[in-house]
Amino acid sequence: MELIQDGCDVLLHLDAKRQYLVRVRSGEEFHTHKGVVRLGELIGKPYGVRVESSLGTVFHAFKPLPRDYAVKFARRTQIIYPKDMALIILYAGIGPGSRVVEAGTGSAALTSILAHHVKPTGHVYSYEIREELLEAARRNLERAGVLDYVTLKLGDVTQSIEETSVDAVVLDLATPWLVVGNAWKALKPSGVFASFSPTIEQVVKTVEALKASGFANIETFECMIRRYQVEAGRTRPETLTIAHTGYLTFARKTEG
Incomplete structure (x- = not known):
């Protein structure tokens, strides 16, 4: 199983029209209108994992496609x-x-x-x-x-x-x-x-x-x-x- 590493990219997917290509780094956060996602918490997790923002919105952290x-x-x-x-x-x-x-x-x-x-x-x-x-x-x-x-x-x-x-x-x-x-x-x-x-x-x-x-x-x-x-x-x-x-x-x- 491929795991998310520090310094790797993920595609934070909310829905078909709201997807964000972000680089995962320990201690960093990604701010959206649906709340803050703590990127460091993704390290060591498998791609596709569910992650909740500070407002309780669920994103999925996919491995980016070409x-x-x-x-x-x-x-x-x-x-x-x-x-x-x-x-x-x-x-x-x-x-x-x-x-x-x-x-x-x-x-x-x-x-x-x-x-x-x-x-x-x-x-x-x-x-x-x-x-x-x-x-x-x-x-x-x-x-x-x-x-x-x-x-x-x-x-x-x-x-x-x-x-x-x-x-x-x-x-x-x-x-x-x-x-x-x-x-x-x-x-x-x-x-x-x-x-x-x-x-x-x-x-x-x-x-x-x-x-x-x-x-x-x-x-x-x-x-x-x-x-x-x-x-x-x-x-x-x-x-x-x-x-x-x-x-x-x-x-x-x-x-x-």
Whole structure:
């Protein structure tokens, strides 16, 4: 049984909308509108344990999942939502041993998910043009425990990609169509190009560039999910939902 250690992270779960990623340290407290949680009392307890706040509110101290780190990272930029991250992992075929080029590091939310899936023998090469974002990204990846599987790079992939024979190129950029040529050079035959774009105009330009460059199996998706409130006799979809966030375009590099 894995026990909570001093200096480890836990996800304090109250309900689906109130979850807090906190670091457990002896003598420290976490203050919420539902009372104070004494974090030191969690040390030596198993993950999933119930803990009461000073006001008697019950939380559960779960072991954080990769998605918990991704959505709760300190950030200055908008992140790709977990629903879209999941589709990227599946349709880009990213798994243990994959070598992936990513561009648009931002807070490293997607980077952390890519790194989690390529370990222990794969690697993510993540490009960012804004130097001021890289240090925060590094801290986030270190906290998530995946920094060893990522190389953070200050660079513009519309100009060049240094890596070759990679399994996937994943883009979260304003102009992905300008990267298609360099992505072709970086990918191994049958490798996957993947891009996230907020607007359909970006998608059209990207797909046209992919066709002109010889990519095949070009597909674009919009992923929407709906959370349900489940109670006997009162089950219904929640009023607020995450609908459109962007479009995902995938393509495969051909040979010959």
